[in-house]
Amino acid sequence: MPSEGLNFLSKDVSSNSCIYSTCWVIALRAEAAPIIKFLKLKNVNTQSNFTIYANEELGHALIISGVGAIKSAAATAFLKAYFNIKNHAAWINLGIAGYYTEPVGNLYQAIKVFSPVHQRTFFPGFRFSKIIPGTSLLTVNKAETNYNNPVLYDMEAFGFCEVASAFSCNELIFVFKVVSDTPENPIKKLKSSIIEDLINENLRDLKELLSEINKLSELEIERLKISDEVIEIENSIHFSKTNSFKFRQLYKKWKFANPRKTLKDLHFSKKNAKEIISVLENNISSNKKNRDYI
Numbered sequence: 001m002p003s004e005g006l007n008f009l010s011k012d013v014s015s016n017s018c019i020y021s022t023c024w025v026i027a028l029r030a031e032a033a034p035i036i037k038f039l040k041l042k043n044v045n046t047q048s049n050f051t052i053y054a055n056e057e058l059g060h061a062l063i064i065s066g067v068g069a070i071k072s073a074a075a076t077a078f079l080k081a082y083f084n085i086k087n088h089a090a091w092i093n094l095g096i097a098g099y100y101t102e103p104v105g106n107l108y109q110a111i112k113v114f115s116p117v118h119q120r121t122f123f124p125g126f127r128f129s130k131i132i133p134g135t136s137l138l139t140v141n142k143a144e145t146n147y148n149n150p151v152l153y154d155m156e157a158f159g160f161c162e163v164a165s166a167f168s169c170n171e172l173i174f175v176f177k178v179v180s181d182t183p184e185n186p187i188k189k190l191k192s193s194i195i196e197d198l199i200n201e202n203l204r205d206l207k208e209l210l211s212e213i214n215k216l217s218e219l220e221i222e223r224l225k226i227s228d229e230v231i232e233i234e235n236s237i238h239f240s241k242t243n244s245f246k247f248r249q250l251y252k253k254w255k256f257a258n259p260r261k262t263l264k265d266l267h268f269s270k271k272n273a274k275e276i277i278s279v280l281e282n283n284i285s286s287n288k289k290n291r292d293y294i
Contacts, residue, residue: 069159096180
């Protein structure tokens with residue numbers, strides 16, 4: 001897949017914001033190589049045991065963690081700290097995984113990640129069921145050869161999820177795995193060249209996923225911009241999901257017209273969601289009429 005046409009991944013970057021909005025944590029160099037080439041990532045000299053690649057213009061950073069949940073967790077934390085990654089960033093764990101059934105080469109989104117050692121489960125990521133199928137994943141300490149359960153098997157996802165969940169909202173944490181071995185195609189047959197081919201064959205779907213993830217990241221930026229006074233009111237008064245959305249949209253319009261005012265200046269009486277929305281609507285309408293009259 002050619003690396004051209006990456007404009008959909010580019011970010012508007014200000015001097016005060018983190019330029020990396022998509023972070024990749026990948027265990028093996030062979031798994032990472034197609035992504036490095038596709039996104040035109042350049043090596044970053046960190047003088048550490050971790051290898052990092054990045055593209056400031058596209059907003060992507062990638063770290064090669066090594067095999068195992070502990071290394072994956074450590075790499076995730078290191079990448080976060082090294083670039084001071086902000087809370088709106090998306091985190092992606094991409095790699096190969098064993099699966100209980102054929103065919104080799106299929107790309108899955110792991111929507112449930114379980115560790116039998118820790119007896120804990122994560123449910124990472126917004127679901128992209130219209131692009132790729134979702135399934136459960138079991139993070140194990142050594143390569144699986146029995147495939148006793150109808151799940152994916154890997155050695156990193158749990159460690160990644162455990163740490164990334166502290167940095168970003170759950171909807172922006174993703175685990176994508178390409179089936180590399182099955183009972184009919186055991187892992188001993190795997191070579192670096194085969195692993196690279198497996199990732200390369202799924203770049204088209206990964207490109208589509210990145211486009212959608214970029215949209216989610218932009219939405220998270222907007223969500224995180226919500227004023228403290230909006231949060232304070234929503235914490236003290238019950239808002240339905242619909243009313244909360246309406247309230248936040250109205251607040252942005254009202255604040256644009258009244259940058260020096262606060263919601264306290266509106267003097268709500270009943271202090272319920274319906275009244276707050278009504279007062280904002282009336283105030284915005286009144287301001288518009290006054291501007292039209294002038």
